[in-house]
Amino acid sequence: MRPILTLLTDFGTADGYVAEMKGVLLSHLSEATIVDVSHDLAAGDVDGARLAVARYWRRFPPGTVHLVVVDPGVGTARRALAVSSEGRLLVGPDNGVLSPSLLAAGARAVSLAVPAGASPTFHGRDVFAPAAARLAMGAAVDDLGDLCSDPEVRRTPEPRRRSDGTVEGQVIAVDRFGNVITNLMTRRDGTLEVAGERLPLRRTYGDASTGELVALTGSSGLVEIAVRDGSAAERLGLCRGAAVLLRPVG
Amino acid sequence: MRPILTLLTDFGTADGYVAEMKGVLLSHLSEATIVDVSHDLAAGDVDGARLAVARYWRRFPPGTVHLVVVDPGVGTARRALAVSSEGRLLVGPDNGVLSPSLLAAGARAVSLAVPAGASPTFHGRDVFAPAAARLAMGAAVDDLGDLCSDPEVRRTPEPRRRSDGTVEGQVIAVDRFGNVITNLMTRRDGTLEVAGERLPLRRTYGDASTGELVALTGSSGLVEIAVRDGSAAERLGLCRGAAVLLRPVG
Amino acid sequence: MRPILTLLTDFGTADGYVAEMKGVLLSHLSEATIVDVSHDLAAGDVDGARLAVARYWRRFPPGTVHLVVVDPGVGTARRALAVSSEGRLLVGPDNGVLSPSLLAAGARAVSLAVPAGASPTFHGRDVFAPAAARLAMGAAVDDLGDLCSDPEVRRTPEPRRRSDGTVEGQVIAVDRFGNVITNLMTRRDGTLEVAGERLPLRRTYGDASTGELVALTGSSGLVEIAVRDGSAAERLGLCRGAAVLLRPVG
Numbered sequence: 097m098r099p100i101l102t103l104l105t106d107f108g109t110a111d112g113y114v115a116e117m118k119g120v121l122l123s124h125l126s127e128a129t130i131v132d133v134s135h136d137l138a139a140g141d142v143d144g145a146r147l148a149v150a151r152y153w154r155r156f157p158p159g160t161v162h163l164v165v166v167d168p169g170v171g172t173a174r175r176a177l178a179v180s181s182e183g184r185l186l187v188g189p190d191n192g193v194l195s196p197s198l199l200a201a202g203a204r205a206v207s208l209a210v211p212a213g214a215s216p217t218f219h220g221r222d223v224f225a226p227a228a229a230r231l232a233m234g235a236a237v238d239d240l241g242d243l244c245s246d247p248e249v250r251r252t253p254e255p256r257r258r259s260d261g262t263v264e265g266q267v268i269a270v271d272r273f274g275n276v277i278t279n280l281m282t283r284r285d286g287t288l289e290v291a292g293e294r295l296p297l298r299r300t301y302g303d304a305s306t307g308e309l310v311a312l313t314g315s316s317g318l319v320e321i322a323v324r325d326g327s328a329a330e331r332l333g334l335c336r337g338a339a340v341l342l343r344p345v346g
Numbered sequence: 347m348r349p350i351l352t353l354l355t356d357f358g359t360a361d362g363y364v365a366e367m368k369g370v371l372l373s374h375l376s377e378a379t380i381v382d383v384s385h386d387l388a389a390g391d392v393d394g395a396r397l398a399v400a401r402y403w404r405r406f407p408p409g410t411v412h413l414v415v416v417d418p419g420v421g422t423a424r425r426a427l428a429v430s431s432e433g434r435l436l437v438g439p440d441n442g443v444l445s446p447s448l449l450a451a452g453a454r455a456v457s458l459a460v461p462a463g464a465s466p467t468f469h470g471r472d473v474f475a476p477a478a479a480r481l482a483m484g485a486a487v488d489d490l491g492d493l494c495s496d497p498e499v500r501r502t503p504e505p506r507r508r509s510d511g512t513v514e515g516q517v518i519a520v521d522r523f524g525n526v527i528t529n530l531m532t533r534r535d536g537t538l539e540v541a542g543e544r545l546p547l548r549r550t551y552g553d554a555s556t557g558e559l560v561a562l563t564g565s566s567g568l569v570e571i572a573v574r575d576g577s578a579a580e581r582l583g584l585c586r587g588a589a590v591l592l593r594p595v596g
Numbered sequence: 597m598r599p600i601l602t603l604l605t606d607f608g609t610a611d612g613y614v615a616e617m618k619g620v621l622l623s624h625l626s627e628a629t630i631v632d633v634s635h636d637l638a639a640g641d642v643d644g645a646r647l648a649v650a651r652y653w654r655r656f657p658p659g660t661v662h663l664v665v666v667d668p669g670v671g672t673a674r675r676a677l678a679v680s681s682e683g684r685l686l687v688g689p690d691n692g693v694l695s696p697s698l699l700a701a702g703a704r705a706v707s708l709a710v711p712a713g714a715s716p717t718f719h720g721r722d723v724f725a726p727a728a729a730r731l732a733m734g735a736a737v738d739d740l741g742d743l744c745s746d747p748e749v750r751r752t753p754e755p756r757r758r759s760d761g762t763v764e765g766q767v768i769a770v771d772r773f774g775n776v777i778t779n780l781m782t783r784r785d786g787t788l789e790v791a792g793e794r795l796p797l798r799r800t801y802g803d804a805s806t807g808e809l810v811a812l813t814g815s816s817g818l819v820e821i822a823v824r825d826g827s828a829a830e831r832l833g834l835c836r837g838a839a840v841l842l843r844p845v846g
Contacts, residue, residue, distance in 0.1 A: 097376055097377070102365065108634075108771075109633065109634030109636050110634045110636045110644065110772065111647075111648060111651070111769070111772055112633065112634070112649070112650075112651035113772075113815075114633075114634075115634070115648065115652035115655070116651055118602075118631050118652075118656075119652050119657075119660075122629075122657055122660075126600065126657055129372075130629075130631065131368050132632065133364075134362070134364075134365070136358065136359055136360045139773050144360065148360065148362030150362075151361070151366055152362045152365035152366050152369050155365070155366050155369025155370060155373065156368075156369040157372055157373045160369075168825055169802075170801060171801035171802045171803075172802030215814070216799055216800035216801075216802075217801060217814055217815050218814075221815065222815075271358075271361045271363075272358035272361055273389050299466055300421030300467055301419075301421035301422065301466075301467060302421045302423065312466075314465075314468075315366075315465040315468035315472075322467075325418055347626055347627070348626065350622055350626065352615065379622075379626075379630075381615070381618050382609070383609065383618075384609030384610045384614075385609070386608065387610050388610075394610065397612070398611060398612030399612070400612075401613070401616055402612045402616050402618075402619050404619075405615070405623065410619075519611070521613075522606075522607060522610065522611055522613075549671075550672075550716035550717055551669075551670060551672065551716075551717060552669075552716075553671075562717065565613075565616075565717050565722075572717075575640060
């Protein structure tokens with residue numbers, strides 16, 4: 097089987113930095129399949145990277161190496177990590193971007209050594225890509241560094257259940273379509289209160305007419321707010337951190 | 347031969363949705379070659395997707411599976427399709443994006459079943475990607491669903507020939523360079539009238555000087571208007587649907 | 597070993613032009629690994645392409661074919677080139693984008709013939725992609741055309757050393773993060789004077805606090821100016837061509 101390596105960065109592509117990383121990977125391992133996740137994250141958006149990783153890291157087959165370089169702290173003392181978790185391998189800075197894999201049972205993290213001569217401003221090319229290539233070639237994470245027992249873990253804030261049965265949540269992301277994703281999960285009927293609107297929970301976009309607001313459970317299991325054929329974020333003026341309230345029914 | 351799968355979506359890449367789809371594809375078929383067509387279509391731009399598909403679907407070798415997920419109707423009753431046409435296989439919503447393949451002689455379309463447990467808001471991951479993987483692994487379209495005899499077909503509007511020999515057309519697309527693409531085809535000399543300008547048909551950009559407007563036959567055989575080293579769409583204030591008139595000469 | 601082909605264009609992806617090129621490549625050579633460098637260069641940005649090529653062309657393994665189509669002169673009399681240099685092969689217009697490979701010792705360039713029927717406005721698809729595929733399949737550059745002894749070479753402007761020991765340089769690029777890259781190289785300590793600021797040369801971003809300006813040697817060996825967690829280009833109002841002065845110390 098050909099090794100699979102995925103890449104998530106905030107580098108954009110036009111400057112050629114991502115190409116440098118791909119060149120390093122293919123120089124080590126010319127038969128690798130390199131999968132672009134994205135290079136369009138907002139610069140330094142560690143939480144955006146973490147949420148994207150949460151979506152995709154387990155969707156790839158065991159043995160996949162996920163390289164995540166959203167690294168505003170490059171050139172500071174922050175550690176560099178390799179993680180083994182649920183059969184996947186992940187490489188990236190110790191700033192929380194790898195949290196979804198670190199929170200899984202049995203995860204194991206090591207601190208990567210910085211090779212002599214590595215550019216202090218481009219660990220993607222000189223630290224993370226070589227480590228990812230080694231993992232893809234069959235090295236174990238323990239071959240790459242010393243055990244790291246306290247990697248930085250960032251979590252999506254937990255919703256708070258009030259005594260009256262309602263649940264306080266917040267917006268954790270706005271996607272490309274303007275869909276507003278919250279930290280709420282529910283399998284019950286209910287109403288979502290957000291930005292002065294009261295939205296009954298529905299099943300899918302088709303349950304709303306064009307231009308109408310709709311609240312539903314999205315594809316990652318979280319409650320989200322959408323406008324059919326429009327942007328809920330724009331309509332409601334919402335961004336990350338905005339408050340939402342779930343009022344269960346029945 | 348390794349199976350080739352292409353992906354066209356309007357998802358952007360930053361949210362991780364495209365990566366989820368790639369993970370599904372590679373979990374079914376780790377040796378596949380996945381080709382990114384684009385994830386930057388304007389949200390819900392079915393006609394833009396259709397025109398892009400028209401450009402590329404037959405450029406790939408027979409056996410290629412084209413996955414096209416520009417799907418503003420996800421979660422409504424619109425059908426999901428798999429198409430076999432001229433040796434290529436296509437998967438996408440029944441909203442017209444697959445029209446170029448459906449219009450070819452011998453095309454065969456089936457309605458995809460929606461698997462139990464599929465997210466009603468993300469058929470790209472749960473319906474289309476698994477179907478594309480099955481086709482890439484050798485399944486026939488007829489293995490995937492029941493024959494669909496009336497798929498939605500969208501067509502580029504036909505130009506209209508007037509009694510005086512001129513041809514009324516319209517702008518169907520504006521490309522990244524600001525080139526304005528019309529629905530006109532001609533092999534004769536003539537003049538294009540658009541936005542108050544009269545442009546003789548020329549052969550290529552080199553027939554104009556920098557900053558000059560030029561009309562010519564573009565790389566897909568359609569008449570287009572360009573500004574050498576500039577944007578014709580901006581210069582002339584044109585967008586999709588704007589009227590153009592071709593006045594043949596001789 | 598599977599052939600590796602990289603692609604750098606200014607086409608964007610949404611129109612399907614890049615997909616057409618990928619289809620041509622895979623029709624010739626279905627087992628190729630196609631690597632997207634970028635399709636997001638500013639339209640016609642020959643110097644941006646040249647600087648990106650300088651970064652990545654030698655990072656890929658020998659035998660790699662680099663396809664570079666930033667070609668504002670398509671359809672004019674400009675030549676089309678294939679280059680062999682340091683074991684890599686490059687294909688693109690004769691406008692300077694391939695300069696980094698042409699400047700290496702032993703580089704060999706040929707002029708590509710334009711095949712009959714090639715679209716005069718899309719050499720990427722009809723001239724460069726077929727030539728790249730032939731190289732990837734094992735052809736030598738000399739099989740593709742006649743020797744070109746005077747390809748266009750564009751160079752980054754040289755810094756100028758003044759009699760007082762200071763060095764006059766300029767900004768050659770601004771990257772995605774707003775880092776300002778100059779044409780200066782130095783291994784000595786010193787101070788960079790730019791836009792009214794005097795910045796001591798430091799080692800890495802971690803040597804500055806958040807929001808602070810810092811000058812350092814970047815990952816390609818050139819002096820650059822950054823703002824930790826911000827944009828130096830925005831802060832200082834700098835773009836390509838702006839003057840900088842290096843005042844060595846000691």
